[in-house]
Amino acid sequence: MNEEIGEEIPEEMENTDSAEESFADLFEAYDKNVSDDVRVGDKISGEIISIGRDAVFVDTGTRIDGVVEKAELLNDEGELDCKVGDVLELYAVSVKGGEIRLSKSVAGGGGLEILQDAYEESIPVEGKVKSLNKGGFDVLLGNRRAFCPISQMDIHYVEKPEDYVGEAFEFLITDFEESGRNIVLSRRKLLEKAVQKARKSFLENLVVGSELTGRVTKLMPFGAFVELTPGVEGMVHISELGWSRVEKPSDVLQVGETVMVKVLGVAPDEKSKQMKISLSIKQTADDPWLSVTDRFKEGDVVEGKVSRCAPFGAFVEIEPGIEGLVHISEMSYRKRVLKAEDVVSPGDLIQVLIKEIDSSRQRISLSMRDVEGDPWAGIAGKYGKGQPVEGTVEKHENFGIFVSLEPGVSALLPKSRIRESSSPGRIEKARPGDTIPVVIENVNVEERKISVGPGDAQDEGEWRRFVPGRDQNQGMGSLGEKLKQALAAKKKR
Template sequence: METPETKPEQPGEFENALREAAASGPSDDLRVGDRLKGRIVLVGDKESFLDFGGRSEAVIATRELKDDKGNLRHGVGDLLVATVESVDTQVVVTLGRRSGPLGKEILKERFESRVPVEGVVKATNKGGFEVSVGGRRAFCPYSQIDLVYCDKPESYIGQKLSFLIVRIDGGARNVVLSRRAILEEERKKKAEETEARLREGEEFEGIVSRVLPFGAFIDIGGVEGLLHVSEFSHGHVSEAASVLSSGQQVRVKVVGIESGKKGRRISLSMKALEPDPWIAAAEGLKPGAVVKGKVARLADFGAFIEIAPGIDGLLHVSEIALGRIKHPKEVLTAGEMIDVKILEVDVEKKRIALSHKALEADSRRTDERPRYAESRPRKKEPESRRPADQPGAPTESLDTLLARLKEKYEDDTLG
C-alpha cells in the first residue's frame, strides 16, 4: 500500500486541492449526519481529502487519521467510512458519528494555518455581515468584505465567498472573518505578474475600482492606473459616471508611466484602442459641404462644434453670424445642434474651419433678395412721360402734333 511517507505532499498541492474542492461545491444529495464511503486521495498537514464519488472531494481533519502517538493509521488509497459534518459550501466529514456544525477543532486549525474557509453571507447587522461557516455563525465586518468601501451591503447577501478566520474565541462561539485579507494576498500576487509586463503600449483587462468626476481608477491586476475622462473615447464625455461604474470590466492601453515625488502615475486610455476618426474624415469631409454638429464647448474666440464622434471643428467668432458679436454665448449654447459650412480641412494637423455666417449669407442671397424686389413699390410715371409704345400713351399722328405746336406758337406771339 502506498503511504504518505512514500508520497510526500508537494508544495502548494494541499492548498490547490482545497480551493478546487471548495469551488466545486457540495453534493446536492448529502445531508449533515449522512454516512459515506470514500478513498483517501491526499493527506495534508492539517486536512486531508476523500474521493466519495461526488462532484467534489470531502475534507477530513488529518488528526483523525492518526493514532494517539501521532502516527498515521490511514494513508492515500485507504477506504474510509465517515459521517458528514457540513455541506454548506464543501463536504466536511469525520470518522466519529457526531453530527451538527463544523467542529471547533477544524475552525481552530484553519485559523492557525491561515487556510481559507467557505461561508455563505446570510444577513447584515450592526457593523457587518452574519456568515454561516460549516453551520456555525460567524461575523465579517463591513470593512473586511472587499478591497473597496462597501456601499451596498445587501448585494453580498446569499453569496458564497472565501474568508480567513482572523479571530476565534469562546470555544469557537465568536468567529471573526475577513475576505479582504484573501483579496489583498491575491492582489499582491497579481501585482507581481502585472509589474513584469507593465510598459507603455501594453494592453490590459481591468476592473473599474473608483469613478470620480475627472475620470476613473482602473485595477489592471493588483496595480491601479488613471483613465482620464478625455481618454474614454474620441467623442466628448462630460461625466465619467455616465460611461463607467465601479466593478465594470474594461480593456485599456498604457499610454504613460511617470515617476514623481508622490509616487508613480500610470496613465491609461480606452480611446487609444479605437480607430482614428480622422482617417475617415479625410475622405468624407470636404470644403463647401454643409453638416450638422453639436456645440461642444465655447471659448472667447469661438465655439468648437462636434461634427462627428471625435472630430471637432472651430467656428470662429467672426464666422458665427452676419452681425458683429463679442462672445459666442450671445447666440450659442453648449449642447445645441446647428448647421455649419466646412471652409477648410487640414487632416494632418487635425483642424477644420467652419462657418455659420456663410449659410446665413447664402440664405439671404437666395431668399431675401427676390422677396425684396417683388415687394418694392414702383414709382408711377405721368402719362405725358410714358413712351409712345407703352400702354396708355397718346396715339396722335405726326401731322396732328405739328398742327398743335403751330397753334401754340401763334397764340404765344399774338399774346
C-alpha cells in the same frame, strides 16, 4: 548444449541488470519530481487515485498520498459526483505521522479540534452567511456559529449587506476563544492574500501598448480610475477619455461601466510605493483625423454640435473627435455679431458649410452664414440712388446711426446728415428697433456699404435746383440780396 546454455545465461543476466538500471532511473526521475514540502494550510490540486468505503485518496505530488473523508465530497443528494482521475482542490489540514489529511473546507471536516488547527495555521474555512447581525453577519461553520464584522466581509465597502445572506464563502478565523464559543472571521484578509498574489502575477505580465478590459471604479474632475484586475487600478486622464473634447468625465462614463483601455505607461509611484499605470480609452480607436478627408469635402453642408464659444468664434464638432471653427465673421450675413454667444450656445445643433480642411494641422474652417445665403446678392438692382425706404435703427455710434434695410443688409446714416432732417432730434432719440425714413445715397456692393440720408431732409438748395425757371441765387434769402446790391454799388464807383 552446455556451451549454448553458458552463452545464454550471461545474456539473461545482462537483461536483468539493464531492467534494474531502468527501474532505478525511473525511480530517481520520479523522486526528483516529488516534494515533501507540504505544510498545514497549503492548497493542493491533486488527482484522485483511489476511492475507498470511507475515504478518497489523492495524489499530493509528494511521496505520501493525501486522504480526504468521503462524506465531505458528497453532494446535496448524498452522492459522490467525482471519480478516479478527477482533480480536486483541497487544503492540507494535518501533516503528521506520515499522513497528509486533506479537506475541501475545514468546516466540512467538522470538529472543534480542526477549527482550532485552522485558527493556529491560518487555514481557510468554509462558512455560510446565515443572517445580518449588529455590525456584521452570523456565519455557520458546519453547526457552529461564528461572527464576521461587516468591514471584514469584502475588500470594498459593503453597500448592500443583505446581498451576502445565504451565500457560502471561505473565511480566515481571526479569533478563537472560550473553547470555540467565540469565533470571529475575516473574509477580507483571505481576499487580500488572493489579490496580492494575482496582482503580482498581473503586473509581471503587463506590457505597455497592450489593450485590456477594465471596470470604471471612480470618477474625478481630472479623469477616471479603471480596475484592470482585482487590486490593480490605472488612471485614464480626461484628455484620454475620447477623441471628442470632454468637459467632465461623468459626461461620458459611469461608475461600474466596462471599458476597453490601452496601457500607455507603467512606473513605480514614489508616494504610494505601488505601480502607477497610465491608460487611454481614446487610443483603442483610430485617430479620426487620419481619414477626415475621406468623409468630408470642402463645400459640404453638415450638422454639428457647438462644443464651446471663444471671443473669436465658436468650435463645432461635426463628428466625434473632429472639431472645426466658425469665426465670428462667418456667423451671419444678416446681423453684426459681436459675441459668439449672441448667436449660439454650447450644445446647440447647427448647420455649417465646410470652407477649408487642413488635416495636417487638424483644423477645419466652417461657416454658418454661407448656409443661410448672401443677402447682398442682387442688392445693387434692389436699391438705387434717391430711393426712399424705411429703415430700422440698429445702433448709435459717434459718427452716425446704423440702420437695417433688411436682414443682413445695413446702411449708415452719417451724423452730419442728421442735421438736414426736419426733425433731427427725433432721429437722434430713436432707439434700436425704431423705424425711420431714409433715402438711398450710395450703394457699394463690393465693400458691402450703403450710405443713406434722412427721408425728410430740408436742404432747400437741393430741391430748389429741380424747380423749373427758378434762379438758384434766390435761395440766399433777403440777406443775400442786400449783399448783392452792395457789391454792385461798389463797382459803379
